[in-house]
Amino acid sequence: MRLQFAYNLTIEIFLSIFWAGCLGRLFGRICRMDIHSASRNLSSMSKVNPQTQTVEAVVVGAGMAGMTLAHALASAGIEVAVIDRADPGMLQTASHDGRTTAIAAGSARVLRGIGLWDGIGVHACPIETIRVSDNDSLMFLHFDHREAGDDPLGHIIENRLIRQALYHRAESRTNLQLIAPSEIAEIERGESGITVRLENSEVLRARVVFACDGRNSALRKAAGIPVTEWRYDQSSFVCALAHERSHQNIAHERFLPGGPFALLPMTDLAEPVNGLRHQSSVVWSESNDLVPAIRDMDDAGFTEALGRCVGGFLGQIALASPRWVHPLGLSHAIRYTDQRLALVGDAAHAIHPIAGQGLNMGIRDVAALAELVVDARRLGRDIGDPDILSDYERWRRADNMMLTVTTDGLTRLFSNDLAPVRAVRDLGLAAVNAAPPLRKFFMRHAMGVVGDLPRLVRGEAL
Ligand SMILES: Cc1cc2nc3c(=O)[nH]c(=O)nc-3n(C[C@H](O)[C@H](O)[C@H](O)COP(=O)(O)OP(=O)(O)OC[C@H]3O[C@@H](n4cnc5c(N)ncnc54)[C@H](O)[C@@H]3O)c2cc1C
Numbered sequence: 001m002r003l004q005f006a007y008n009l010t011i012e013i014f015l016s017i018f019w020a021g022c023l024g025r026l027f028g029r030i031c032r033m034d035i036h037s038a039s040r041n042l043s044s045m046s047k048v049n050p051q052t053q054t055v056e057a058v059v060v061g062a063g064m065a066g067m068t069l070a071h072a073l074a075s076a077g078i079e080v081a082v083i084d085r086a087d088p089g090m091l092q093t094a095s096h097d098g099r100t101t102a103i104a105a106g107s108a109r110v111l112r113g114i115g116l117w118d119g120i121g122v123h124a125c126p127i128e129t130i131r132v133s134d135n136d137s138l139m140f141l142h143f144d145h146r147e148a149g150d151d152p153l154g155h156i157i158e159n160r161l162i163r164q165a166l167y168h169r170a171e172s173r174t175n176l177q178l179i180a181p182s183e184i185a186e187i188e189r190g191e192s193g194i195t196v197r198l199e200n201s202e203v204l205r206a207r208v209v210f211a212c213d214g215r216n217s218a219l220r221k222a223a224g225i226p227v228t229e230w231r232y233d234q235s236s237f238v239c240a241l242a243h244e245r246s247h248q249n250i251a252h253e254r255f256l257p258g259g260p261f262a263l264l265p266m267t268d269l270a271e272p273v274n275g276l277r278h279q280s281s282v283v284w285s286e287s288n289d290l291v292p293a294i295r296d297m298d299d300a301g302f303t304e305a306l307g308r309c310v311g312g313f314l315g316q317i318a319l320a321s322p323r324w325v326h327p328l329g330l331s332h333a334i335r336y337t338d339q340r341l342a343l344v345g346d347a348a349h350a351i352h353p354i355a356g357q358g359l360n361m362g363i364r365d366v367a368a369l370a371e372l373v374v375d376a377r378r379l380g381r382d383i384g385d386p387d388i389l390s391d392y393e394r395w396r397r398a399d400n401m402m403l404t405v406t407t408d409g410l411t412r413l414f415s416n417d418l419a420p421v422r423a424v425r426d427l428g429l430a431a432v433n434a435a436p437p438l439r440k441f442f443m444r445h446a447m448g449v450v451g452d453l454p455r456l457v458r459g460e461a462l
Helices: 002-027 064-075 105-113 117-121 159-170 218-222 291-295 299-310 358-378 386-414 419-433 436-446
Strands: 031-033 052-054 057-060 080-083 100-104 125-127 129-134 140-144 154-158 176-179 184-189 194-198 203-206 208-211 227-243 250-256 259-266 278-287 317-319 324-333 341-343
Touching: 057 064, 057 194, 057 203, 064 080, 064 105, 064 159, 064 176, 064 358, 080 203, 100 105, 100 159, 100 259, 100 358, 105 117, 105 154, 105 358, 117 159, 125 259, 129 419, 140 419, 140 436, 154 159, 154 259, 159 176, 184 218, 194 208, 208 218, 218 341, 227 259, 227 291, 227 299, 259 386, 278 291, 278 299, 299 317, 324 386, 341 386, 358 386, 386 419, 419 436
Parallel strands: 052 203, 057 080, 057 208, 080 176, 129 250, 208 341
Antiparallel strands: 031 184, 100 154, 125 154, 129 140, 184 194, 194 203, 227 278, 227 317, 227 324, 250 259, 259 278
């Protein structure tokens, strides 16, 4: 597996140079992206006398990364349109994906800096302590936020509530329009700008398009940008759990033989379940050969199996939500940009949720890209200029690669039940736990406040 990873990295580096240097020049002058089948007949649209409007930037994908980017740009006065094929009403319902997100301290600063935290923070439960343990081993790792500063290590929030806040705030920004649900028929990228044609025959013109359309990004595929990718032999069960005793704002990560089991503190339930009002979010990753049996359990059987993973420290437990299963994989785009196009969030990189960092990487992409674009616009430059886009790629690629490699390594190291491997990782946990500078180092990385940070992540204005 390690050899395969090293091999993939080498291929990625080679392909980056190859694609950026050669194909970009060969095909880069005019790029037409038909994001559906090549056989689509668009000529009928031109007969409808399309309504055309001009904005400065188009964001494709109104997920958490896309909407955060749109807000960041709009907060600095940029005219932006966001297009999503899904109905925003559906994306805000509890039944959409059931997931929660651990928003790292650095990401919370970004959201605060662009006026979004008030709407999101009200639903957020602070993580003050993280406890990492290896199945039933006595070795553990304990992170206390006070060792790293005043901020909590992060916050746990339901994805639907983050989306609700993002859409709600958009209503009061006159320079941010959300066009959804709406299918894109075609995107044309040229020397001086881009044109997006929607299936309802509306046309948008802009300087640049940002692809925030998730891990299967149609824009990335249409631009011919390859990805390094593989699937893990694991899926994550996700649900909310009601419990008797308080979680005391502690996040637990327990490494079980089938995969990591995370129990994340949430705000109390408005309506207790079976009289239990305390609540945690569960991300239970299991090997795929066990997934069908666990998925097919009834609620009582599932809760009992969950109870064995949790242990008894929370007292009585009960399911507080439906349950979802998410197959897990890794993908990393060979490059993040093309002519007047930049990939952001999962469209550029998607990772295993073992460290709860996927969206946090996306939010750091947003902070860096918004800073470059806003600075360029203040100087009167074209915001789709290739230099700006390549600065973005240079800025973000190392951090994203480092986290991708780290989470992949951790997943492989901790999803392995061989005795020598267990011994090595338990010693590692104990060693880090015994060394305050190392603990602080890991905590600051988990908080996303290390490295060449954009202004928003440093807590400064955009
Ligand atoms: C089980 C699990 C737990 C996780 N926990 C955490 C965590 O604790 N912390 C963390 O930081 N990350 C976590 N992640 C990762 C995180 O959920 C993702 O990184 C994040 O949701 C990606 O956001 P995004 O906006 O880039 O993409 P998406 O959420 O995939 O959004 C993409 C949007 O684009 C739209 N779209 C797609 N195609 C088109 C198209 N052709 N035209 C128009 N619109 C389109 C979609 O409708 C969607 O709204 C977790 C992931 C999993 C699977």
